[in-house]
Amino acid sequence: MISAEPTATDLAVERDRRHVWHPFAQMREYLGMPPLLIVAGRGGWLRDAAGREYLDGNASIWTNVHGHRDSDLDAALRAQLDAVAHTTLLGLAHGPAAELAAELVAEAPAGLEKVFYTDNGSGAVEVALKQSFQFWQLTGRPEKTGVIGLSGAYHGDTFGAMAVGDSGAFHERFRPWCFPARHFAAPSCAEWGGVVREADASASLAGLRGLLERDAGRTAAVILEASVQGAAGMRLQPPGFLRAVAALCAEHDVHLILDEVFTAFGRLGHVLVCAAEGVTPDFLCLAKGLGAGYLPLAATLTHARIHDAFLGKFSEGRAFFHGHTFAGNPLACAVALASLRKLRPLVADGTLARRAAVFGREIASLHGHAHVAAIRQRGFAAAVDLRRADGAAFDPDTRAGLQACLRAREHGLILRPLGDSLLLVPPLCLDEAELGQLVARTRRAIDDVLPAL
Ligand SMILES: Cc1ncc(COP(=O)(O)O)c(C=O)c1O
Numbered sequence: 001m002i003s004a005e006p007t008a009t010d011l012a013v014e015r016d017r018r019h020v021w022h023p024f025a026q027m028r029e030y031l032g033m034p035p036l037l038i039v040a041g042r043g044g045w046l047r048d049a050a051g052r053e054y055l056d057g058n059a060s061i062w063t064n065v066h067g068h069r070d071s072d073l074d075a076a077l078r079a080q081l082d083a084v085a086h087t088t089l090l091g092l093a094h095g096p097a098a099e100l101a102a103e104l105v106a107e108a109p110a111g112l113e114k115v116f117y118t119d120n121g122s123g124a125v126e127v128a129l130k131q132s133f134q135f136w137q138l139t140g141r142p143e144k145t146g147v148i149g150l151s152g153a154y155h156g157d158t159f160g161a162m163a164v165g166d167s168g169a170f171h172e173r174f175r176p177w178c179f180p181a182r183h184f185a186a187p188s189c190a191e192w193g194g195v196v197r198e199a200d201a202s203a204s205l206a207g208l209r210g211l212l213e214r215d216a217g218r219t220a221a222v223i224l225e226a227s228v229q230g231a232a233g234m235r236l237q238p239p240g241f242l243r244a245v246a247a248l249c250a251e252h253d254v255h256l257i258l259d260e261v262f263t264a265f266g267r268l269g270h271v272l273v274c275a276a277e278g279v280t281p282d283f284l285c286l287a288k289g290l291g292a293g294y295l296p297l298a299a300t301l302t303h304a305r306i307h308d309a310f311l312g313k314f315s316e317g318r319a320f321f322h323g324h325t326f327a328g329n330p331l332a333c334a335v336a337l338a339s340l341r342k343l344r345p346l347v348a349d350g351t352l353a354r355r356a357a358v359f360g361r362e363i364a365s366l367h368g369h370a371h372v373a374a375i376r377q378r379g380f381a382a383a384v385d386l387r388r389a390d391g392a393a394f395d396p397d398t399r400a401g402l403q404a405c406l407r408a409r410e411h412g413l414i415l416r417p418l419g420d421s422l423l424l425v426p427p428l429c430l431d432e433a434e435l436g437q438l439v440a441r442t443r444r445a446i447d448d449v450l451p452a453l
Helices: 008-019 027-032 071-081 095-107 121-138 159-164 168-177 202-218 241-251 273-277 304-308 330-348 351-364 400-410 432-452
Strands: 038-042 045-048 053-056 112-118 146-150 182-184 188-192 195-200 219-225 255-259 283-286 298-303 372-378 381-386 416-418 421-424
Touching: 053 432, 071 330, 095 112, 095 298, 095 330, 112 121, 112 304, 121 159, 121 219, 121 255, 121 283, 121 298, 146 159, 146 202, 159 168, 182 202, 188 351, 202 219, 202 241, 219 241, 241 255, 241 273, 298 304, 330 351, 351 372, 351 381, 351 432, 381 400, 381 432, 400 416, 400 421, 400 432, 421 432
Parallel strands: 146 182, 146 219, 188 372, 219 255, 255 283
Antiparallel strands: 038 045, 045 053, 112 298, 188 195, 283 298, 372 381, 381 421, 416 421
């Protein structure tokens, strides 16, 4: 009997299944699913080993800005590769990091003029927290150690980020190793199709005010995802909420750490949400779209007055002793620069706003569907909560969201569920027809599988 040689695809799939422990996965479930091996991408599309094309409906975990294999970004990456792939920021400088820092500062609200690089969003948050804590120590207020976050917050999976987050299901078992943090209730806000349908921040802001009035003297910082809490299922904040939180922080002499890891770089139609809303945080955390979905890169921006508190003689030990090996990698910075330069005109000439309006209209067409309990959408971020036709929630083990996503693959669409919500987070380069296909394929997947569950 002649046995066929395994193909490269067979080998890759076999090795993946044997050796790779996937993030956020129940591995028994993953291993029971049909494998999907991605081999190429272009624009908003990914291609698998069998040549099938899929819309990248979650922008490769919320990172992709201009599409895959964008010619401008590819050229910037190749040019930097011809110079040097990596050289450290520990004691040395390089052009791409310096140039990008200057351009980020130019985009940021006035005063944010120091840029500390890392290589992922959790790291950017850790840096903001540690710089805030150390700033208060260095300026004679060591008792200011507390942190206040928003209910449902997600800031990443490292210990500091978990401590200030409130993603029960993800992090609860690690609570014993996390420092304590308090949380105030999130505001309520329903919006889709560009229309705010309900908004109430009064109880939320009263909660924050209460915590600050009691405890500002022992609080270092309030940390907040700007405008949309992505991993909470696209929980939206009412217009003006960010500004009100910033005002409370300023009134009580508490730092505001703004986490724009998810929302910056066009995701909500702006380069930076804080700049668009006229809010100047004490720390601004950036990642995901910063590297345009090409390479890992993150940055924490802060003020000269905070940076300058760390200055002193070496022996005083005031330096910020924190750093990551690949922080500010030149390849990543070169791509980030090209991406930022390409993004600015899309924001300025209204292209992104027009595309987001199309996305909103398409998403709105799911409202009233028998299996759609709720929709939340702002910019290029949307959540569609699923339910049974009788209005009840699915049994969690039915994995209705996952079933819908698996079926979506058969319709040429990659989505990732959050429980029984479908999160639609497309690359910003999709045209009107592609945005229509994204929602039409989502609807088809829902119609195919949910009635039978
Ligand atoms: C708002 C926010 N902050 C931080 C993070 C963590 O980023 P990373 O996964 O790069 O560590 C995420 C990731 O989804 C996020 O959405």
